[in-house]
Amino acid sequence: MTDWNAMSDADFRKEVRGFFEAEYPEELRHLPHRPKFAEIEHWHRKLHAKGWVAPAWPAEYGGMGLNAAKLLIFYEEQQRWGVNRGRDMGVQMVGPLIIKFGTPDQKEYWLPRILSCEDIWCQGYSEPGAGSDLANLRTRAESDGDDFVINGQKIWTTMAHDATHIFMLVRTDPDAPKKQQGISFLLAPMDQPGVEVRTITTLSGETEFCEVFFDNARTPRENLVGELNKGWTMAKALLSFERIFIGSPSLAQNALGQLESFARGRGAFDDPVFRDRFAQAALDVEDHAALYARFADQLKRGETLGADVSMLKIWVTECFQRITELMIEAAGPDGGTIGPLQVGNVSVDVLSSFYKARPTTIYGGSNEIQRNILSKAVLGLPG
Amino acid sequence: MTQSDKPSGDQEDLRLLRESARTLFERAGGSKRARTLRDAGGGWDADMIRKLAEAGVFGVTVPEEDGGLGMGLAAGGVIAEEVGRVIAPEPVVLTVGLSLGLLRRLCPNDARMAQLIGGETVLAVAWQERGPNGGPAEASCRYENGKLTGGKAWVVGAAGAQGFLVVAESDNGPVLVLAEAGADGLSVEERRQADGSAMGELSFSGTPAEELASGGAVQGTLAEAVNDTTALAAAELVGLSERAFEITLEYIKTREQFDKPIGSFQVIQHRAVDLNVMCEVAQSGVREALGLMDGETDPKARARLASRAKARAVTAARKITRDAIQLHGAVGYTDEYDIGLYLNRALVLSAWLGDDAYHRRLWFEAREEEGAAQ
Numbered sequence: 001m002t003d004w005n006a007m008s009d010a011d012f013r014k015e016v017r018g019f020f021e022a023e024y025p026e027e028l029r030h031l032p033h034r035p036k037f038a039e040i041e042h043w044h045r046k047l048h049a050k051g052w053v054a055p056a057w058p059a060e061y062g063g064m065g066l067n068a069a070k071l072l073i074f075y076e077e078q079q080r081w082g083v084n085r086g087r088d089m090g091v092q093m094v095g096p097l098i099i100k101f102g103t104p105d106q107k108e109y110w111l112p113r114i115l116s117c118e119d120i121w122c123q124g125y126s127e128p129g130a131g132s133d134l135a136n137l138r139t140r141a142e143s144d145g146d147d148f149v150i151n152g153q154k155i156w157t158t159m160a161h162d163a164t165h166i167f168m169l170v171r172t173d174p175d176a177p178k179k180q181q182g183i184s185f186l187l188a189p190m191d192q193p194g195v196e197v198r199t200i201t202t203l204s205g206e207t208e209f210c211e212v213f214f215d216n217a218r219t220p221r222e223n224l225v226g227e228l229n230k231g232w233t234m235a236k237a238l239l240s241f242e243r244i245f246i247g248s249p250s251l252a253q254n255a256l257g258q259l260e261s262f263a264r265g266r267g268a269f270d271d272p273v274f275r276d277r278f279a280q281a282a283l284d285v286e287d288h289a290a291l292y293a294r295f296a297d298q299l300k301r302g303e304t305l306g307a308d309v310s311m312l313k314i315w316v317t318e319c320f321q322r323i324t325e326l327m328i329e330a331a332g333p334d335g336g337t338i339g340p341l342q343v344g345n346v347s348v349d350v351l352s353s354f355y356k357a358r359p360t361t362i363y364g365g366s367n368e369i370q371r372n373i374l375s376k377a378v379l380g381l382p383g
Numbered sequence: 384m385t386q387s388d389k390p391s392g393d394q395e396d397l398r399l400l401r402e403s404a405r406t407l408f409e410r411a412g413g414s415k416r417a418r419t420l421r422d423a424g425g426g427w428d429a430d431m432i433r434k435l436a437e438a439g440v441f442g443v444t445v446p447e448e449d450g451g452l453g454m455g456l457a458a459g460g461v462i463a464e465e466v467g468r469v470i471a472p473e474p475v476v477l478t479v480g481l482s483l484g485l486l487r488r489l490c491p492n493d494a495r496m497a498q499l500i501g502g503e504t505v506l507a508v509a510w511q512e513r514g515p516n517g518g519p520a521e522a523s524c525r526y527e528n529g530k531l532t533g534g535k536a537w538v539v540g541a542a543g544a545q546g547f548l549v550v551a552e553s554d555n556g557p558v559l560v561l562a563e564a565g566a567d568g569l570s571v572e573e574r575r576q577a578d579g580s581a582m583g584e585l586s587f588s589g590t591p592a593e594e595l596a597s598g599g600a601v602q603g604t605l606a607e608a609v610n611d612t613t614a615l616a617a618a619e620l621v622g623l624s625e626r627a628f629e630i631t632l633e634y635i636k637t638r639e640q641f642d643k644p645i646g647s648f649q650v651i652q653h654r655a656v657d658l659n660v661m662c663e664v665a666q667s668g669v670r671e672a673l674g675l676m677d678g679e680t681d682p683k684a685r686a687r688l689a690s691r692a693k694a695r696a697v698t699a700a701r702k703i704t705r706d707a708i709q710l711h712g713a714v715g716y717t718d719e720y721d722i723g724l725y726l727n728r729a730l731v732l733s734a735w736l737g738d739d740a741y742h743r744r745l746w747f748e749a750r751e752e753e754g755a756a757q
């Protein structure tokens with residue numbers, strides 16, 4: 001077993017970069033849509049054989065056991081090369097929860113199946129009445145013999161139509177004094193009569209997320225992770241690393257590169273107004289990277305990140321949006337055209353970048369919610 | 384490669400430097416001093432200059448063998464940030480970046496070096512000229528037979544300086560000369576600035592001046608010193624922005640309307656967060672740029688970094704100080720309240736050596752040139 005953490009940062013980066021560059025299929029680089037598992041299965045097999053499916057998991061569970069510093073490098077390289085994250089909700093979200101709060105039996109059963117993608121997971125948190133105010137969720141799970149019986153509805157469930165299992169937050173005690181109490185974390189199989197999945201078409205025309213209806217669906221009692229009615233705190237405990245990941249510069253950096261080659265091909269740089277706006281965007285990305293480095297250094301020193309890390313997400317997602325808006329402007333009369341636009345020997349899918357940027361300010365805690373958090377937890381403002 | 388791959392270097396030195404500079408300024412009275420000095424006519428405090436010199440501030444980037452602290456521009460930036468926090472009017476950035484920036488490179492053995500480092504003298508630097516339309520113009524000020532003829536504009540520190548380092552044209556190309564304040568044929572028109580300081584418009588008619596350096600090195604060195612100063616001015620704006628934000632944050636926590644602190648209203652909270660984020664991005668971006676300048680020898684690359692720093696700092700400082708006024712309400716529009724001092728200082732520092740739009744243009748052009756060269 002390689003101790004990756006013992007390597008120097010530079011060597012480790014070289015190793016990761018080398019593997020991606022040699023092994024990642026060219027046709028899957030910078031995929032403009034979220035793939036179904038079948039489309040990336042051959043890549044997943046390679047990653048699995050290499051033992052690199054779960055960089056953050058401890059080695060004893062089949063992960064790479066990377067510390068925060070190495071993990072950042074891994075993700076930086078992944079994004080730099082446009083390596084698709086695959087169907088990683090199992091690895092990113094359920095796995096860590098099972099590792100932290102699961103029983104030995106749960107670990108033994110679920111973790112290998114996550115790594116091999118024998119089970120493919122989707123995240124059932126949001127509901128029609130529970131978006132930003134997630135604790136308002138209503139989907140019920142009631143004890144019935146050896147099972148829980150689930151009734152209710154989830155929505156915006158990414159790739160639920162291509163998942164075998166759903167991990168969900170459900171209400172198990174409707175009489176709890178606070179709505180954050182009485183919520184549990186439950187795993188359930190999708191392939192059963194009581195579960196119905198309807199795809200939702202997004203603005204970009206993709207079917208990326210779904211509604212999931214539960215009508216007396218069942219899941220065995222042993223699929224409760226952690227204590228009954230303690231799901232809220234558990235799910236929140238998971239967010240700390242994700243908060244720097246979601247604020248990493250890569251998306252904006254990649255988009256800026258696309259913008260530049262497209263704008264150059266189109267002659268947009270002849271316009272001094274465009275030049276200035278490009279320079280603004282480029283400097284916004286560069287200075288964001290400097291701020292990101294400050295937080296990354298904090299992680300590398302072994303410190304935990306404070307709530308102030310949210311500012312990375314606010315800045316970079318809004319910057320990403322401005323960059324894709326500039327692409328549309330540079331496209332001029334083609335700004336509404338679906339599909340790749342060819343300029344010289346580069347082809348850029350302007351609309352797809354634009355669409356991809358829109359939800360980044362909505363999911364992962366909307367930017368307004370991030371501002372609420374910063375104003376209270378960091379600035380100490382009242383109310 | 385990300386910044387995080389680089390060794391963190393002498394972070395501890397910088398932390399100590401920051402602490403001692405902050406203590407020095409706070410003991411002297413913080414931003415209150417800026418108001419007092421402004422009301423007294425817009426000069427600076429000789430006693431403070433001496434104290435700063437004792438702390439080694441002016442010689443921070445001068446090599447140790449030439450009597451300085453031998454630290455880099457990043458260290459100069461730390462000091463400039465502290466100057467900005469208390470909007471100190473003393474000519475710290477001018478002396479560190481320009482006067483000593485020129486002398487330490489062109490004539491490190493000149494006796495004036497020690498005087499500047501020791502805070503015994505302040506020399507303003509005159510190199511830009513004003514054209515007939517009021518904007519910057521080609522330099523035409525001449526130095527012949529030991530005498531200067533012509534004019535210079537936008538001379539910071541002209542009101543209190545003991546002398547002027549003037550870049551002029553001669554038969555042997557550009558020269559750096561020193562004219563004493565009050566020399567024959569020198570007239571200084573003081574143009575009052577928003578913060579109470581003055582910029583000088585100099586005119587020379589046969590003014591005697593001593594030649595310090597000449598030849599090809601003068602222009603290149605001037606450009607380098609201007610890069611350094613631009614970056615240091617950016618750092619000063621970062622410190623200023625930070626403090627202006629802190630003052631504003633304190634205000635919105637305490638000012639009550641509708642029976643609540645105004646900082647409990649979401650729209651105010653979100654604006655405050657945006658200013659805070661802007662401030663943090665500026666701090667990280669500018670500090671990174673100065674650190675990179677220390678490790679860079681190519682003048683073009685250094686110029687590009689300086690432009691990156693100033694562009695960011697001006698954008699942030701303008702936004703933060705202007706929104707700060709709005710968040711203060713009418714009291715923010717009074718002269719009595721300190722937040723206005725920050726706005727006024729930001730106006731002056733933003734205009735000096737180029738604002739954000741100007742530096743974005745330079746930055747972009749440098750980037751294009753670099754791209755074309757590759």
Ligand SMILES: Cc1cc2nc3c(=O)[nH]c(=O)nc-3n(C[C@H](O)[C@H](O)[C@H](O)COP(=O)(O)OP(=O)(O)OC[C@H]3O[C@@H](n4cnc5c(N)ncnc54)[C@H](O)[C@@H]3O)c2cc1C
Binds near residue numbers: 125126131157359369
């Ligand atoms: C592409 C995409 C994929 C997603 N995938 C999943 C998934 O796999 N699983 C899952 O469970 N969920 C998923 N989500 C849902 C996501 O978590 C929610 O969209 C998010 O929590 C916001 O909830 P909402 O959409 O109901 O918006 P609302 O909460 O209704 O918000 C609407 C607007 O009001 C603002 N707002 C709300 N509350 C406040 C407040 N207190 N102060 C100020 N402004 C406020 C919001 O910022 C937003 O601008 C996905 C969403 C998207 C867009």
